[in-house]
Amino acid sequence: VGQRLDVVSLANNHALDQGEAGRADTERALQSAGVAAAFAGHDAVLEPLGVRVQVLARDLGPGLARADEDALATAVASARRGGAAVLVSLHFGREGAQLPSPAERRLAERLIDAGASAVLGHGPHVARGVQRRGRGVIAYSLGNLAFACRCTDEKDALVLRFALGADGGVEDIIALPI
Numbered sequence: 001v002g003q004r005l006d007v008v009s010l011a012n013n014h015a016l017d018q019g020e021a022g023r024a025d026t027e028r029a030l031q032s033a034g035v036a037a038a039f040a041g042h043d044a045v046l047e048p049l050g051v052r053v054q055v056l057a058r059d060l061g062p063g064l065a066r067a068d069e070d071a072l073a074t075a076v077a078s079a080r081r082g083g084a085a086v087l088v089s090l091h092f093g094r095e096g097a098q099l100p101s102p103a104e105r106r107l108a109e110r111l112i113d114a115g116a117s118a119v120l121g122h123g124p125h126v127a128r129g130v131q132r133r134g135r136g137v138i139a140y141s142l143g144n145l146a147f148a149c150r151c152t153d154e155k156d157a158l159v160l161r162f163a164l165g166a167d168g169g170v171e172d173i174i175a176l177p178i
Contacts, residue, residue: 006046009089010039011057012123038089043075045084051164054084060092061123069107073114080115085168088116093124093141100128100140112136117168120160127156127177135169137162145178 008030015023027037036044038057046053056075060068072088079086088111093104100108100121108119112133119138121128127143143157157178162170 005035006048007036007038007044007055009055009057009091009122010037011059011089012091013059013061015039015059043079051166052084053087053164054079054082055087055089057089058091059123060090069110072107073110076111076114076116080168085164086116088119090119090121091123092121093128095124096126097124098126098128104140108138108140109133112138115168117164117170118160118162127158130158130160130173130175132173135165135167137170137173139175 010023010026030037036046038044038055040058044055056072058072076086076088093100111119117136121139121141124141125144126141128140131138139158139160142160145157159176159178161176162173165171
């Protein structure tokens with residue numbers, strides 16, 4: 001099966017560097033290339049090969065507000081009840097921290113328990129561990145893919161590949177260092 005890019009998370013601390021108009025311009029450019037964008041208030045819904053996939057993307061920053069956690073867990077459960085496999089892209093975690101905090105672990109596990117197939121973390125600029133939980137997978141941080149950024153010296157990143165089963169569970173999980 002060929003590789004393609006279907007969706008991009010625009011939920012991060014730089015998404016609004018050029019204001020709402022800048023993010024809207026980015027979203028239009030992605031859309032014209034056939035790529036969906038996901039961010040708070042704008043979930044992406046894809047149907048590759050007839051499987052409905054809903055992508056929720058949120059920027060939680062280094063702090064995890066309980067209300068944000070509750071709302072996100074509710075959104076995951078609602079999307080899953082609606083029949084979609086749910087992927088959650090989370091910009092969270094303290095920059096440079098090699099390990100997820102206990103609060104980050106609890107949140108990621110809560111989202112899997114609520115029905116997410118995968119929780120895909122980014123934000124700390126470092127690659128963190130990948131954890132299998134039940135039928136889902138958690139990548140606490142995929143590392144740094146912004147190699148031209150003067151914001152960090154980190155150059156390590158992971159691509160997480162997996163297959164979605166008919167039940168929304170993940171199979172054939174591979175973390176590829178790049």
